[in-house]
Amino acid sequence: MKKFLFAALAVATVAFVGCKPETCPVCGEEECVCEEVCDVCGKNPCECDTTGTTEIPVVAATEGAVTVVWNAVGFAPCMEEGGNQLVFAGDYNGYNTDPAEMVKFEAIEGYEGWWKAVITPADPAATPVLAGKPCALYLDGTFPSSWDHQWINVDVDHQCTIIDGDATLEVEYEVESKLVVNSNSSVVYVRSYGFKTDPCVEPEKFTVSLKATAPELPEESIVYAVGSFNGWTADATPMTLENGVWSVTLEEVVMGAEYKYVVNGSWDYEELLEAAEGAACAEGLSGNRVLNDVDVNDVIANFKDVTIMKCDPKDITVKAQVPAAWTDTITAWVWATGEEGVEVVPTKDGDWYGYTLNCTELNIIFKNGHGWNGDKNQTEDLKGIRANVCYQLAQEGEAKATATAVDCPAAE
Numbered sequence: 001m002k003k004f005l006f007a008a009l010a011v012a013t014v015a016f017v018g019c020k021p022e023t024c025p026v027c028g029e030e031e032c033v034c035e036e037v038c039d040v041c042g043k044n045p046c047e048c049d050t051t052g053t054t055e056i057p058v059v060a061a062t063e064g065a066v067t068v069v070w071n072a073v074g075f076a077p078c079m080e081e082g083g084n085q086l087v088f089a090g091d092y093n094g095y096n097t098d099p100a101e102m103v104k105f106e107a108i109e110g111y112e113g114w115w116k117a118v119i120t121p122a123d124p125a126a127t128p129v130l131a132g133k134p135c136a137l138y139l140d141g142t143f144p145s146s147w148d149h150q151w152i153n154v155d156v157d158h159q160c161t162i163i164d165g166d167a168t169l170e171v172e173y174e175v176e177s178k179l180v181v182n183s184n185s186s187v188v189y190v191r192s193y194g195f196k197t198d199p200c201v202e203p204e205k206f207t208v209s210l211k212a213t214a215p216e217l218p219e220e221s222i223v224y225a226v227g228s229f230n231g232w233t234a235d236a237t238p239m240t241l242e243n244g245v246w247s248v249t250l251e252e253v254v255m256g257a258e259y260k261y262v263v264n265g266s267w268d269y270e271e272l273l274e275a276a277e278g279a280a281c282a283e284g285l286s287g288n289r290v291l292n293d294v295d296v297n298d299v300i301a302n303f304k305d306v307t308i309m310k311c312d313p314k315d316i317t318v319k320a321q322v323p324a325a326w327t328d329t330i331t332a333w334v335w336a337t338g339e340e341g342v343e344v345v346p347t348k349d350g351d352w353y354g355y356t357l358n359c360t361e362l363n364i365i366f367k368n369g370h371g372w373n374g375d376k377n378q379t380e381d382l383k384g385i386r387a388n389v390c391y392q393l394a395q396e397g398e399a400k401a402t403a404t405a406v407d408c409p410a411a412e
Contacts, residue, residue, distance in 0.1 A: 055111065056071075056114075056163065056189065057069065057110075057114050057116075059108070059116055059187055060187075061186060062118050062185065063185050064120065064124055064184065064185060065119055065121070065184070065185065066119045066130045066181050066185075066186060066187075066188065067116060067117070067119075067186070067187040067188070068088060068105075068116065068117045068119065068134070068181075068188050068190065069108070069114065069115070069187060069189045069190070070086070070105060070114070070115045070116070070117070070134050070190050070191070070192070071113055071114050071115075071163070071189075071190070071191040071192070072113060072115060072134070072151070072192055073113055073191060073192065073193045073194075074113070074194070075136070075195075075199075078139060078199070079137065079139055079140075079141055080141075084104035084106060085137050085141075085199065086104065086105035086115055086117075086134065086136055086137075087099065087102040087105065087134075087135050087136070087137060087143070088103045088104075088105065088117045088119055088132055088133070088134055088135070089102060089132050089135050089147075089150070090130060090131055090132020090133065090179075091121075091122060091131050091132060092119050092121050092130060093122070094122070095132070097143040097145065098143070099137060099142065099143055103117050103118070103119045104117065105117045105134070117134075121184060124184050125184075127182060128180045128181055128182045129181055129182065129183060129184045130179075130180070130181040130184075131178055131179065131180045131181070132178065133147075133176070133177070133179060134151045134179070135147070135150045135195075136149040136195055136199035138199065139199070139200070139202055144228070145227075145228040145229075145231050145232055146228035146254065146256065146257055146258055147196070147228075148195075148197040148203075148256070149195050149196060149197060149199040150195065150196055151177065151192040151194070151195060152176055152177065152192070152194060153171070153176075153177055154193045154194040158193035158194065159177075160177040160192045161190065161192075162179075162189070162190055163190060163191055164187075164189040165181070165186060165187060165188030165189055165190075166183040166186055166188070167179060167180060167181045167182060167188045167190075173287070175196070197256075203254045203255075204254070204255070205254055206252075206253055206254075206255060206294050207249065207250070207252075207253070207294065208249070208250040208253045208291060208293075208294050208296060209247070209249055209294065209296065210225055210239075210247065210248050210249070210250055210291075210296045210298075211245050211246065211247045211297050211298070212245070212247075212261060212297070212300050213244060213245055213246070213297075213299050213300065214246060214261070214303070215302060215307045216307075217303070217306060218306070221263050221264060221306070222238050222239070222241075222264055222265070223238075223246040223261055223262075223263060223300070224236075224237055224238050224239060224261065224262050224263070224264070225237045225250070225261060226259060226260055226261070226262055226267075227257055227259025227260065227288070227289075227291075228254075228257045228258050229250055229252075229253045229254075229257050229259065234265050234266055234267050236265075237250070238265070253291060254291075255291060256290060256291065256292070257290070258288035258289065258291075259288060259289050259291065260285065260289060261298075261300055261303075263306050268304065268305065269303050269304055269305060269306050270303070270304050270310075271285065271300050271301070271302065271303055271304075272284055272285070272301060272302040272303065272307075272310055273285060273301055274301035275301075275302065275308055275338075276338050277338070278337070278338045279311070279337055279338030280308075280337045280338070280360070280361050280384065281308060281309045281310060281311035281312075281337070281361065282302045282309075282311060283310075283311050284304075284310060284311075309360070311360045312360055313360050314359075314360075315356050315357070315358050316356065316357055316358075316385060316386065317354055317355070317388045317389075318354065318355055318356075318362060318364050318382070318385060318389055318390075319349075319353065319389075319390040319391070319408060319409075320346075320352065320354075320390070320391040320392075320393050320403065321351050321352060321353075321390075321391070321392050321393060322353060322366060322368070323368075323393055323394065325368075325395065326368035326377070327368075328368045328369035328377075329345065330345070330346060330353045330367070330368065331343055331344065331345055331346070331366075331367045331369065332344050332345075332353075332355055332364050332365060332366050333364065333365040333367065334355060334363070335363050335364075336357060336359035336360065336361065336362060336363070337359075337361040337383075341363075343367075343370065343371075349409075352409060353366070360386070361384055362385040362386075363381065363382065363383045363384070363385065364385070365378055365379055365381055366379045366382075366391075366393060367379075374398070375398055375399055375400045376397070376398045376399070376400075376401075378400055378401065379393055379401040379403055380400045380401070380402060380403065388408065389408075390405065390406055390407065391404060391405060391406065
């Protein structure tokens with residue numbers, strides 16, 4: 001297997017160092033059709049590289065670790081104090097972005113633009129074994145909490161790519177790319193052509209007035225702003241309420257910084273979207289808010305478990321023992337809160353009839369027969385069910401059957 005890999009790499013090397021390649025060894029365009037200076041790396045792409053620095057290095061695997069070999073095309077370290085500027089942010093340390101806790105890439109001697117990182121997975125036996133993104137640190141050696149220095153797909157011709165190795169790339173937010181490695185003790189070769197923002201340019205910073213209106217909150221509640229400007233620390237930036245508006249002034253903030261709002265400095269009470277009509281829950285934001293002005297006026301619709309519960313679909317099972325007089329086919333009318341209802345046939349298990357629906361909040365009416373055959377052939381509306389439950393149904397005369405929650409039968 002190793003011989004095959006090395007042979008494959010040797011073949012690939014020809015395309016990078018031959019003097020008459022079909023494509024440019026730097027930017028990938030047709031030979032000498034490129035501009036005199038490549039817009040990706042600033043070099044003349046039509047010059048033959050006779051030093052061997054564009055060859056693909058052969059790196060040995062490390063037992064019990066994943067080795068990522070990264071060709072960061074056009075990148076040159078630029079940190080103020082020197083040192084390793086390229087890092088791997090991933091699940092091996094729970095996405096801890098403290099540079100002291102991150103695995104850093106080291107330059108591969110004799111191979112310009114090539115770097116390697118040896119990463120010990122959190123669970124060496126897991127599949128996949130590693131996920132994360134190659135990134136760069138700020139000029140001062142800190143990690144941008146906005147993740148602005150992660151590798152990205154620059155354009156259709158300059159994508160993050162896997163050259164070799166048992167791995168895949170998962171595209172996120174259109175241009176971002178997460179590396180997922182399947183096998184431990186393996187070597188994965190990757191290439192990229194740029195970063196989300198240039199890690200060698202100090203970004204301009206601003207003073208931002210952040211204001212937001214929010215729904216009525218319990219007394220003594222406080223809204224907090226949480227984002228890349230405070231390291232996503234939930235209780236770091238409290239806001240002040242005045243005339244119904246929450247506000248705070250942020251100093252030294254980069255435009256494009258991402259953020260959200262929470263209550264009482266806890267992610268347990270994160271902001272949510274407006275609930276759909278008739279719904280008893282609300283969805284979370286699909287992404288983060290983005291600062292794009294020095295004067296910001298936001299509207300917050302809800303907070304989780306403060307103004308409304310968060311929609312968190314799961315399998316909810318409802319079982320019932322029906323009245324003895326119900327001898328027809330047992331059916332049920334089922335609907336998730338805020339959704340249309342449908343007639344179903346519950347599964348019979350001994351004396352129990354049960355149905356499972358994946359939703360946030362389930363509602364059900366058990367029935368004797370198909371369709372609607374009068375009150376005596378159905379239960380009252382059993383609404384607002386958010387967890388598995390079992391009912392004993394009872395009926396008197398022509399009235400709807402009532403339901404009493406009872407212990408569910410033990411699983412066999």
